[in-house]
Amino acid sequence: MTKQTAGRFPDPHDYKVPPELDGWEEMYPSHHLFSEDRSEWEKQQFWYLDKIHAPEPMPPLDLLFQEAWQISLSQYTTRVFCIPPAQGIAQRMVGCYMYICAIAPPPDAIIGEKAGHFQKRVFYVFDHYQELWDKWLTKFNALGEEMKNLNVPSQLPKYVPDEEVLPAPTGCYVSYDVISSFDKLVNMMFKGWQYHFEMLNLTYLAYLMFGDVTRKLFPGISESAIGKMVAGAYVSMFRPEEELCRLARLAVASRDVAKVLKSDKSVDAKKAELEKIPDGRQWLKEYTKTQDPWFFVSNGSGWLHHEGSWIDTPDIPYGYIKSYVERLEKGETIERNLDKIDQERDRIVAEYRGLIKSDEDRQSFDNAFNTVRTIYRYAEDHLFWVEHWFHTIWFSKVRQFGQLLVNGNMLKQVDDIFMFNRYEIPQMLTELVTSWALGVDIPTRGSYYKAKVSKRRKILAIAQEWAPTPALGIPPAEIAEPFTIMLWGVTTDRVKEWLSGIDAAASDTAASVVKGFASSAGVAEGPARVLKRLKDIVDLQPGEVLVCPSTNPSWAPVFTKIKATVTDIGGLTSHAAIVCREYGVPAVTGCGIATTTIKSGDIVRVDGDTGTVTIVKRAA
Amino acid sequence: MCYVLDFGIIDKHSIDTVGGKNASLGEMIKAGIRVPPGFAVTTDSYKDFISDTGIKEEIYRILCGLNPEDTAALNNAADEVQTLIKKTPISSGIQEAITANYAQICDSCGVADLPVAVRSSATAEDLPTASFAGQQDTYLWIQGSAQVIESVRKCWASLFTPRAIAYRLKNKFSHEKVWISVGVQKMVNSKTAGVMFTLNPTNGDLSKVLIEGSWGLGETVVSGSVNPDKFVIDKVLMEASEKTISTKHIECVYDPVNGGVINSDVDPDMQCICCLAGEEINELVRIAKIIEKHYGRPMDIEWAIDKDFAFPENIFIVQARPETVWSRREKKPLLGAKSGYQLLMEQAMKVIKVEA
Numbered sequence: 001m002t003k004q005t006a007g008r009f010p011d012p013h014d015y016k017v018p019p020e021l022d023g024w025e026e027m028y029p030s031h032h033l034f035s036e037d038r039s040e041w042e043k044q045q046f047w048y049l050d051k052i053h054a055p056e057p058m059p060p061l062d063l064l065f066q067e068a069w070q071i072s073l074s075q076y077t078t079r080v081f082c083i084p085p086a087q088g089i090a091q092r093m094v095g096c097y098m099y100i101c102a103i104a105p106p107p108d109a110i111i112g113e114k115a116g117h118f119q120k121r122v123f124y125v126f127d128h129y130q131e132l133w134d135k136w137l138t139k140f141n142a143l144g145e146e147m148k149n150l151n152v153p154s155q156l157p158k159y160v161p162d163e164e165v166l167p168a169p170t171g172c173y174v175s176y177d178v179i180s181s182f183d184k185l186v187n188m189m190f191k192g193w194q195y196h197f198e199m200l201n202l203t204y205l206a207y208l209m210f211g212d213v214t215r216k217l218f219p220g221i222s223e224s225a226i227g228k229m230v231a232g233a234y235v236s237m238f239r240p241e242e243e244l245c246r247l248a249r250l251a252v253a254s255r256d257v258a259k260v261l262k263s264d265k266s267v268d269a270k271k272a273e274l275e276k277i278p279d280g281r282q283w284l285k286e287y288t289k290t291q292d293p294w295f296f297v298s299n300g301s302g303w304l305h306h307e308g309s310w311i312d313t314p315d316i317p318y319g320y321i322k323s324y325v326e327r328l329e330k331g332e333t334i335e336r337n338l339d340k341i342d343q344e345r346d347r348i349v350a351e352y353r354g355l356i357k358s359d360e361d362r363q364s365f366d367n368a369f370n371t372v373r374t375i376y377r378y379a380e381d382h383l384f385w386v387e388h389w390f391h392t393i394w395f396s397k398v399r400q401f402g403q404l405l406v407n408g409n410m411l412k413q414v415d416d417i418f419m420f421n422r423y424e425i426p427q428m429l430t431e432l433v434t435s436w437a438l439g440v441d442i443p444t445r446g447s448y449y450k451a452k453v454s455k456r457r458k459i460l461a462i463a464q465e466w467a468p469t470p471a472l473g474i475p476p477a478e479i480a481e482p483f484t485i486m487l488w489g490v491t492t493d494r495v496k497e498w499l500s501g502i503d504a505a506a507s508d509t510a511a512s513v514v515k516g517f518a519s520s521a522g523v524a525e526g527p528a529r530v531l532k533r534l535k536d537i538v539d540l541q542p543g544e545v546l547v548c549p550s551t552n553p554s555w556a557p558v559f560t561k562i563k564a565t566v567t568d569i570g571g572l573t574s575h576a577a578i579v580c581r582e583y584g585v586p587a588v589t590g591c592g593i594a595t596t597t598i599k600s601g602d603i604v605r606v607d608g609d610t611g612t613v614t615i616v617k618r619a620a
Numbered sequence: 621m622c623y624v625l626d627f628g629i630i631d632k633h634s635i636d637t638v639g640g641k642n643a644s645l646g647e648m649i650k651a652g653i654r655v656p657p658g659f660a661v662t663t664d665s666y667k668d669f670i671s672d673t674g675i676k677e678e679i680y681r682i683l684c685g686l687n688p689e690d691t692a693a694l695n696n697a698a699d700e701v702q703t704l705i706k707k708t709p710i711s712s713g714i715q716e717a718i719t720a721n722y723a724q725i726c727d728s729c730g731v732a733d734l735p736v737a738v739r740s741s742a743t744a745e746d747l748p749t750a751s752f753a754g755q756q757d758t759y760l761w762i763q764g765s766a767q768v769i770e771s772v773r774k775c776w777a778s779l780f781t782p783r784a785i786a787y788r789l790k791n792k793f794s795h796e797k798v799w800i801s802v803g804v805q806k807m808v809n810s811k812t813a814g815v816m817f818t819l820n821p822t823n824g825d826l827s828k829v830l831i832e833g834s835w836g837l838g839e840t841v842v843s844g845s846v847n848p849d850k851f852v853i854d855k856v857l858m859e860a861s862e863k864t865i866s867t868k869h870i871e872c873v874y875d876p877v878n879g880g881v882i883n884s885d886v887d888p889d890m891q892c893i894c895c896l897a898g899e900e901i902n903e904l905v906r907i908a909k910i911i912e913k914h915y916g917r918p919m920d921i922e923w924a925i926d927k928d929f930a931f932p933e934n935i936f937i938v939q940a941r942p943e944t945v946w947s948r949r950e951k952k953p954l955l956g957a958k959s960g961y962q963l964l965m966e967q968a969m970k971v972i973k974v975e976a
């Protein structure tokens with residue numbers, strides 16, 4: 001590995017990836033690669049590993065979400081809302097990992113210009129938030145429906161059907177539909193991601209503003225306190241879990257339904273048995289009704305195709321329902337008490353407010369609080385609709401194209417389509433319809449693509465085992481970009497930690513302390529359970545400390561079982577942080593290296609007050 | 621005229637007769653705070669003592685015309701006054717009143733010769749603007765009414781240490797207007813004790829309670845003879861933002877050989893163990909908030925945890941006084957009145973400096 005001098009990270013152009021990754025570049029578009037022609041600019045920037053959006057080696061097609069947010073997030077900051085000193089976030093791929101860079105502030109003249117636009121455009125959003133949100137949800141739902149309804153043929157017909165030729169020829173046939181449908185699909189995803197940031201930058205800005213106000217009033221206030229004051233209880237992201245609870249309650253109302261759902265049979269067998277009883281049929285109807293949208297929930301972050309969604313892994317929701325039914329029968333309460341959460345937030349806000357000494361300060365606090373509360377729901381609501389619901393639809397649509405390519409003997413398996421980037425797939429589809437158009441028994445380059453799939457899968461697997469440098473280039477003198485600060489938590493301390501982390505890795509000593517965000521207060525000690533995938537959740541025992549890459553609503557039912565949570569990815573407003581604060585479970589999030597440093601069975605002490613995880617005793 | 625008043629019947633309006641410390645204990649009892657039982661020997665006792673015995677004129681004559689810079693004269697005068705106070709008999713009326721009240725708290729605790737702390741409580745002491753803190757004496761682990769009466773007398777005499785006399789001269793407090801009361805309070809048989817502030821003294825953060833504690837009696841923490849364990853707790857969320865466990869070498873404990881108290885070495889196994897349990901910390905913070913609210917200002921509080929009782933009955937407040945450092949600062953708004961838009965605009969213009 002390249003050795004760097006103290007105080008700076010390797011030059012991105014000199015940084016060498018392991019030779020076994022040879023050929024990784026061809027998986028990604030050229031603008032995502034460090035290049036000699038842009039090296040002057042690139043080496044002046046500070047690039048850090050984006051563990052939030054790209055925690056693992058990037059499958060080529062899944063890069064599309066990143067491409068989409070690079071444009072959308074940046075444009076809202078630079079060209080739409082014009083946050084004066086902030087610029088966008090650039091991305092580069094290195095050995096299948098994604099590095100990002102918050103670009104330095106523009107010249108003063110531009111900052112001045114932007115300030116004028118900012119004032120005019122931004123305040124409008126806050127004044128009209130409710131109305132804008134209603135419109136947002138309407139158009140976003142319409143976009144999702146449009147994507148669902150997109151026609152993707154599963155086979156190319158031997159001959160186009162009569163009705164397309166006679167009496168009025170359509171003049172445009174399936175070969176065109178295949179090519180244009182994929183373009184439409186990609187365009188819809190880009191549109192969805194344009195919508196995604198419609199109010200998000202401002203939400204983060206308001207959150208940072210409220211954080212600064214409270215820190216001025218109470219210098220030692222914790223991030224967790226700020227998070228608790230801002231967070232809402234009735235948000236879409238928690239709805240899937242609420243729906244599970246509702247279905248479980250519905251099930252216990254009928255003993256027969258409960259009995260089936262508690263059994264250890266497969267989901268299909270359970271469904272078949274439920275079909276036989278009237279209450280069961282009613283229950284299945286409710287399940288189907290709620291499934292879209294509420295079970296369009298990724299088993300992971302929603303960013304990677306292999307995570308799966310509740311709708312294609314019904315074992316997961318059925319498994320949760322089973323345990324909820326059992327708990328209900330024991331007389332336990334399974335729902336989060338939303339009113340109580342709301343009341344608790346009101347109490348916290350009122351108590352801090354009561355500690356403010358001057359009327360002027362109290363007025364500023366009230367104004368800051370009302371401003372952030374006006375818009376903060378957006379952070380909590382958009383996440384479900386975009387990363388979960390919309391991405392679930394996307395993955396199922398892409399798989400339809402995968403099936404088409406499998407049927408055309410271009411690929412071996414449906415999910416092989418994810419091994420190609422969004423620029424390559426149109427080529428493959430073009431080739432498929434070309435061979436179809438040319439006539440019978442026309443060869444395609446199927447074996448060429450299949451070989452590519454195996455090679456790329458191998459590269460990704462090797463990359464998985466490789467630990468890339470946390471950063472490249474020169475650390476910046478200042479940062480103004482709200483996402484960089486809030487979402488990635490890039491601060492002076494973090495950069496220093498990365499620098500010392502490189503040294504520690506070089507000396508090859510196994511770390512016994514892992515640091516992250518102090519996301520939920522309290523201290524707890526217990527045996528660690530490292531879960532890389534949600535499907536391993538069956539191994540989790542009550543009283544263990546959950547160590548995982550990140551959590552999301554589909555993990556919700558585990559939080560009542562565990563002593564503490566440690567995640568690699570996610571800040572103070574991440575799902576794990578929010579839920580742990582609610583359940584009073586200590587959490588340290590965004591540790592980066594927790595799942596690789598900690599092993600199942602290690603005794604760990606999680607200090608949610610300081611953001612430290614200590615490995616007290618290694619498992620034998 | 622009352623020579624002695626139970627803590628249960630005094631409050632902040634009683635400062636003239638029982639002094640600041642005692643009045644504050646009465647105030648806390650009123651606010652429902654657990655304070656060790658005890659009584660105040662009023663300023664009337666002291667006044668009658670010096671008037672009825674005729675030593676009053678003698679005292680003021682000795683102190684008249686002293687120069688605070690003349691150390692030798694100051695020492696001589698102090699010596700003379702203190703000797704006078706120590707050798708003059710206390711009237712039977714005062715003695716009986718103290719004995720009767722002491723017997724009463726012994727009875728109520730079910731212990732004969734109950735160990736008590738005897739502390740002076742001067743009428744000008746501990747007011748936010750005129751801190752006399754530490755100018756008068758405290759006698760710990762006093763047992764039996766004779767010892768109690770002698771300790772009361774020593775407290776009276778402590779009004780005339782060279783330092784106290786010089787302080788009054790320099791600050792132009794008249795010797796004749798400073799009266800002394802004495803508090804007699806059940807000793808807390810403390811496992812752990814210390815001090816807490818209802819703000820974070822390092823940055824003035826009003827949302828925090830700072831707790832410092834160590835093994836044994838609180839004197840080691842108050843005097844700074846031990847590095848205490850330190851906790852900074854958020855008042856609203858009850859979360860710790862800082863927790864430092866120090867090596868606590870010594871503790872102040874009862875001395876069974878000579879009576880009174882002594883600093884002894886802490887068992888090495890115990891030195892680095894946290895001196896407070898989580899529930900004890902929470903209870904202290906809860907009490908700190910009640911006291912602060914009762915007084916309507918940031919407070920400086922001494923507390924102790926008794927070995928002989930179970931939680932939460934074991935937690936006692938032994939003293940509370942207004943915090944003086946941050947409270948005396950000019951109170952300017954930290955932000956000023958700003959609109960949500962102004963605050964947003966300011967935030968939008970911010971850049972964060974990163975030093976690498």
